[in-house]
Amino acid sequence: MSAPFDRTVTGEVDGTLGQDAAVSPQAGDEERVVESALRPHSLHDFIGQPKVARQLALVLEGAKRRGRPPDHVLLSGPPGLGKTSLALIIGSELGTSVKITSGPAIERSGDLAAMLSNLSPGDVLFIDEIHRIARPAEELLYMAMEDFRVDVVVGKGPGATAIPLEISPFTLVGATTRAGLLTGPLRDRFGFVGQMEFYEPGELQQVLRRSAALLGVELTEDGSAEIAGRSRGTPRIANRLLRRVRDYAEVEADGRVTRDVAQAALALYDVDVLGLDRLDRAVLEALVVRFGGGPVGVATLAVAVGEEPNTVEEVCEPFLVRAGLLARTPRGRVATEAAWRHLGQPLPQGGALLGGGTAAPTHPGPSSEPLFGA
Numbered sequence: 001m002s003a004p005f006d007r008t009v010t011g012e013v014d015g016t017l018g019q020d021a022a023v024s025p026q027a028g029d030e031e032r033v034v035e036s037a038l039r040p041h042s043l044h045d046f047i048g049q050p051k052v053a054r055q056l057a058l059v060l061e062g063a064k065r066r067g068r069p070p071d072h073v074l075l076s077g078p079p080g081l082g083k084t085s086l087a088l089i090i091g092s093e094l095g096t097s098v099k100i101t102s103g104p105a106i107e108r109s110g111d112l113a114a115m116l117s118n119l120s121p122g123d124v125l126f127i128d129e130i131h132r133i134a135r136p137a138e139e140l141l142y143m144a145m146e147d148f149r150v151d152v153v154v155g156k157g158p159g160a161t162a163i164p165l166e167i168s169p170f171t172l173v174g175a176t177t178r179a180g181l182l183t184g185p186l187r188d189r190f191g192f193v194g195q196m197e198f199y200e201p202g203e204l205q206q207v208l209r210r211s212a213a214l215l216g217v218e219l220t221e222d223g224s225a226e227i228a229g230r231s232r233g234t235p236r237i238a239n240r241l242l243r244r245v246r247d248y249a250e251v252e253a254d255g256r257v258t259r260d261v262a263q264a265a266l267a268l269y270d271v272d273v274l275g276l277d278r279l280d281r282a283v284l285e286a287l288v289v290r291f292g293g294g295p296v297g298v299a300t301l302a303v304a305v306g307e308e309p310n311t312v313e314e315v316c317e318p319f320l321v322r323a324g325l326l327a328r329t330p331r332g333r334v335a336t337e338a339a340w341r342h343l344g345q346p347l348p349q350g351g352a353l354l355g356g357g358t359a360a361p362t363h364p365g366p367s368s369e370p371l372f373g374a
């Protein structure tokens with residue numbers, strides 16, 4: 001089936017998203033380079049996540065006073081909320097270096113053993129997407145985390161012997177978007193687990209102000225409010241929208257990012273006032289207009305928008321559900337009252353709608369206009 005939209009699911013476990021979409025929470029390779037310039041470098045610079053940040057500050061301070069590496073740290077939460085940034089901050093707060101790898105990159109336990117034995121005392125080892133680590137490597141990690149020791153297997157078959165090898169005390173920082181997929185034994189070996197939350201619009205405005213200053217962009221208060229409202233609670237998306245709006249401001253206006261400029265630019269990029277893009281809106285429109293608000297099965301909904309069911313399920317639905325626009329029920333997908341209102345559709349007469357009366361998305365945009373700020 002051809003995909004008319006630019007967000008598709010390509011990963012097997014957690015749906016790696018296509019990388020062009022303005023509101024994808026994943027970063028492309030080029031974007032990672034830009035991102036590193038915008039990363040906060042200390043806990044003091046790190047905006048939001050008050051609970052995780054305070055707890056982590058205590059863990060790090062305690063470890064520094066004792067002169068020992070802190071407990072292993074697990075950071076869990078959706079992509080783009082600052083897990084990698086926090087891992088790098090842990091290294092800089094401790095004054096140690098951070099070695100970076102990811103679960104899918106560690107295919108053989110030997111790769112991990114080599115990495116662990118190259119660590120210097122106190123180093124931080126950051127493993128992104130740790131739930132995707134291969135099983136034998138995971139088992140090797142247990143002993144490394146607990147006893148700072150790895151067994152190196154020499155030889156094959158019945159003659160194979162395990163030679164224990166001491167490694168330097170280190171701190172493992174694991175990040176995961178799917179904490180539920182972590183095995184019990186691995187999870188239990190983390191002394192500190194931080195659950196990252198989506199950001200409030202005010203916090204995203206702070207992120208945007210900081211990024212604008214670093215990028216040398218003039219950003220007005222209402223301009224940052226407009227972008228923050230469309231950023232789906234995610235700093236990565238906020239920073240990306242800021243860069244796109246900046247381009248527009250430089251080419252089509254005087255370079256200043258005001259509310260009007262942000263509205264016009266984001267309309268051009270098909271990001272509406274709640275941060276929905278074309279595919280999200282197509283799904284919502286099909287549900288409301290073609291299926292009278294549901295209930296309808298996800299496969300039928302997917303055919304209606306010309307997409308694969310898992311793209312609809314893994315890419316669009318999580319945000320639509322979180323924004324209070326769509327509900328997953330045992331009988332199928334149902335539009336809430338907020339969905340009808342957001343699309344500017346007259347509410348159906350008679351039948352009670354889900355979320356009636358109080359329906360308001362979690363991060364309503366600052367503007368009142370219904371569609372794409374138009």
Ligand code: ADP
Nearest residue numbers: 035038039047079080081082083084085235236
């Ligand atoms: P994750 O590892 O959770 O996917 P990252 O740490 O890579 O997220 O963050 C993505 C981008 O968002 C980074 O470039 C960083 O600039 C920005 N960012 C994330 N969290 C914050 C924050 N709390 N304060 C400022 N910028 C942030």
